[in-house]
Amino acid sequence: GAVVSQHPSWVICKSGTSVKIECRSLDFQATTMFWYRQFPKQSLMLMATSNEGSKATYEQGVEKDKFLINHASLTLSTLTVTSAHPEDSSFYICSAREWGTRNYGYTFGSGTRLTVV
Amino acid sequence: EDKVVQSPLSLVVHEGDTVTLNCSYEVTNFRSLLWYKQEKKAPTFLFMLTSSGIEKKSGRLSSILDKKELFSILNITATQTGDSAIYLCAGSGGSNYKLTFGKGTLLTVNP
Numbered sequence: 001g002a003v004v005s006q007h008p009s010w011v012i013c014k015s016g017t018s019v020k021i022e023c024r025s026l027d028f029q030a031t032t033m034f035w036y037r038q039f040p041k042q043s044l045m046l047m048a049t050s051n052e053g054s055k056a057t058y059e060q061g062v063e064k065d066k067f068l069i070n071h072a073s074l075t076l077s078t079l080t081v082t083s084a085h086p087e088d089s090s091f092y093i094c095s096a097r098e099w100g101t102r103n104y105g106y107t108f109g110s111g112t113r114l115t116v117v
Numbered sequence: 118e119d120k121v122v123q124s125p126l127s128l129v130v131h132e133g134d135t136v137t138l139n140c141s142y143e144v145t146n147f148r149s150l151l152w153y154k155q156e157k158k159a160p161t162f163l164f165m166l167t168s169s170g171i172e173k174k175s176g177r178l179s180s181i182l183d184k185k186e187l188f189s190i191l192n193i194t195a196t197q198t199g200d201s202a203i204y205l206c207a208g209s210g211g212s213n214y215k216l217t218f219g220k221g222t223l224l225t226v227n228p
Contacts, residue, residue: 032213034216043218044160044216045218049213105149111158111159
């Protein structure tokens with residue numbers, strides 16, 4: 001089945017530094033990639049949607065200069081948390097969608113637990 | 118703004134019980150309704166529903182969609198402790214097929 005590899009699984013960084021999270025679709029072309037964040041005991045909140053080769057569409061309230069999304073190829077999308085602060089600590093998950101063929105349509109990465117100290 | 122509401126938010130049952138989880142949605146250009154199970158990490162896919170009235174089954178789990186009432190349910194029969202998890206409902210819509218998630222139902226199955 002479709003697989004999305006997300007890494008790192010967890011990362012601890014110092015306040016003020018930047019962190020990059022990668023998601024790769026291993027056996028299909030991810031036409032669209034979605035990035036979510038999830039706080040403890042809460043649901044997944046969509047941050048942005050990116051289509052390969054074009055700028056990401058950010059949800060209301062998500063700072064696009066802080067959460068940089070790049071979807072330069074059909075198999076790779078990255079989320080960079082710039083100048084991270086403790087309030088950015090969260091669980092970040094990507095989800096890829098391949099246009100058309102797959103019955104269930106969305107494949108999730110395994111998530112990245114970010115802790116900013 | 119798209120909205121997905123799940124109920125109950127949490128549920129505690131005993132092994133062997135049957136549970137019904139509810140999901141109502143308001144999604145622009147609705148495409149499909151999806152159910153996921155989330156334990157420690159990323160959600161795992163359970164069902165995708167696009168047509169009204171057609172039940173989907175997988176073992177002890179089943180789900181159905183009512184597109185007129187904008188509602189879906191997830192049933193779990195003969196619950197087991199391994200069913201303990203957060204169950205997420207999501208509506209897919211729009212040109213990008215983006216998913217809007219509900220807050221989830223935390224199911225706890227006690228032995």
